[in-house]
Amino acid sequence: MGILKLGLGILSRSKTSEWAYIATRVKVMKRKLIPxxxxxxxxxxxxxxxxxxxxxxxxxxxxxxxxxxxxxIELIDYALSYNLSKTFRKLxxxxxxxxxxxxxxxxxxxxIWNLKNIIRGKMFRFSNEEIEATLIPAGEFDxxxxxxxIAKDSVGDVIETFKDKPFYPILEKxxxxxxxxxxEDELDKYCYSCLVKLTAENVDMKYFxxxxxxxxxLANIKTILRLKKExxxxxxxxxxxxxxxxxxxxxxxxxxxxMELEEIYKAIESYWFAEEITEEIAKEPxxxxxxxxxxxxxxxxxxxxxxxxxxxxPVLAFIVLKKVEVDNIRLIIRGKAQGMDVEEIKKQLxxx
Numbered sequence: 001m002g003i004l005k006l007g008l009g010i011l012s013r014s015k016t017s018e019w020a021y022i023a024t025r026v027k028v029m030k031r032k033l034i035p036x037x038x039x040x041x042x043x044x045x046x047x048x049x050x051x052x053x054x055x056x057x058x059x060x061x062x063x064x065x066x067x068x069x070x071x072x073i074e075l076i077d078y079a080l081s082y083n084l085s086k087t088f089r090k091l092x093x094x095x096x097x098x099x100x101x102x103x104x105x106x107x108x109x110x111x112i113w114n115l116k117n118i119i120r121g122k123m124f125r126f127s128n129e130e131i132e133a134t135l136i137p138a139g140e141f142d143x144x145x146x147x148x149x150i151a152k153d154s155v156g157d158v159i160e161t162f163k164d165k166p167f168y169p170i171l172e173k174x175x176x177x178x179x180x181x182x183x184e185d186e187l188d189k190y191c192y193s194c195l196v197k198l199t200a201e202n203v204d205m206k207y208f209x210x211x212x213x214x215x216x217x218l219a220n221i222k223t224i225l226r227l228k229k230e231x232x233x234x235x236x237x238x239x240x241x242x243x244x245x246x247x248x249x250x251x252x253x254x255x256x257x258x259m260e261l262e263e264i265y266k267a268i269e270s271y272w273f274a275e276e277i278t279e280e281i282a283k284e285p286x287x288x289x290x291x292x293x294x295x296x297x298x299x300x301x302x303x304x305x306x307x308x309x310x311x312x313x314p315v316l317a318f319i320v321l322k323k324v325e326v327d328n329i330r331l332i333i334r335g336k337a338q339g340m341d342v343e344e345i346k347k348q349l350x351x352x
Contacts, residue, residue: 018097019204019310025094026318029087032058033325036351042332043342047072050333059083073333077133080326087322088138091315102208102312105195106319111139112191114146115158116184119171122155123180166190185223185240192216196244207311211304213246218273218297220248222290224256224264229286234258247271272300291350298324298352324350 034042034057042050054076055063062079070078088110091103114135121131128150137143152158159171170186196213200206220241227237237257243250248271256264265282268274276292276299284292298320305317328349335345 015097016310018095018099019312022091022095022099022103023309023314026091026315029090030318030321033321034329039328039332039349039351040346042329043345047076047333047336050329051076054079054329058087062086073337074133076329076333080329081133081136084322084326085136085138085143088136088319091319095315098204099312099315102204103315106208106212106316108139109191109195110136111141112187114139114141115149116187118146118149118158119155119174120180120184121150122152122158182240188219189240189242192219192242193244204311207304207308207313208316210246211301211313211316213244214272214297214300216242216245217248217271218293220245220253221256221268221271221273222293224253225261225289226286228257228261228264273297275299288347291348294324294350295352298350302352324352 038053042053045053051063051072054060059079062082063075066075066078066082088107092100092107095103114137117134118131121134131150132147135146137146141149149158149161152161156175159168159174162168162171167187167190170183170190173186174180174183192212192215196209196216198205198209200209223240224237227240234254234257238250238254241250241253241257245253248256256267259267262282265277268277273293273296276296277289282289301313301317301320305313308314328351331348332345335348
């Protein structure tokens with residue numbers, strides 16, 4: 001498994017025709033996303049009604065295929081995961097040249113996502129089936145490899161599978177008593193650090209790297225806010241910061257980490273994601289603040305993709321929008337299962 005190796009020869013110039021083709025295909029795929037106004041309808045449906053609604057959308061194949069084995073929330077959960085994986089793999093299959101290489105490179109972050117979910121699932125003694133439902137085999141780790149990891153007897157056995165990999169020392173910390181959240185943050189840090197080290201030798205690469213750096217900003221501000229609320233020290237926060245952000249580089253993160261929460265919310269006004277963080281939002285629970293930051297990210301992604309239609313940006317924007325769609329549906333069905341108030345569910349959704 002050569003996860004996130006940089007020597008891929010990806011810095012060759014792309015052809016305009018390659019971008020035109022993938023941009024056209026993505027435009028068609030984007031039209032099949034669930035209209036934002038339909039989420040108000042979904043909130044007021046039962047879980048079974050939501051499943052029936054999804055049968056009339058891009059999720060039909062997965063719903064029909066899995067309905068013999070699952071019902072209710074389980075059916076929708078599995079259908080969402082399978083469809084997300086299929087959609088992302090389709091992007092790789094229909095692209096060529098530099099577009100294909102950049103899409104493949106970006107989707108490898110799902111390898112880290114899947115690895116974290118497998119380890120978390122085993123630590124909390126979820127069944128193999130429950131763990132599998134959380135996985136999105138869209139990166140280098142295919143479904144067969146992920147199932148092999150799930151079948152391992154223990155977290156230690158999963159970790160030993162990666163003994164020859166550069167991120168093994170991070171995983172090994174779990175066997176020495178490190179907190180799971182710290183190891184998960186370090187894995188994210190490793191993943192993004194590999195991506196931002198790429199060289200912007202042409203405009204296509206610059207768009208890609210800037211996009212990654214903005215994602216790093218988003219991860220960093222969420223980390224700072226979360227750890228601040230937990231009472232972490234500046235050094236504890238900085239140990240979890242991903243370097244080379246777009247605006248939130250390490251020095252800037254250190255300044256924020258040294259502030260009180262109220263000062264951080266004020267300082268946020270000067271960054272690209274400021275629009276959604278109002279004085280009122282700052283008083284909300286952290287989950288809603290993180291949703292507001294994600295909403296700001298989605299708006300920004302749509303805007304920059306619109307400005308550069310023949311580039312990697314529309315593809316990356318679609319990936320973000322598809323993931324948000326799946327997250328919203330999951331939030332609705334799980335909120336209903338927990339008896340959450342409709343208005344509360346509505347506040348948790350990321351609708352743009």
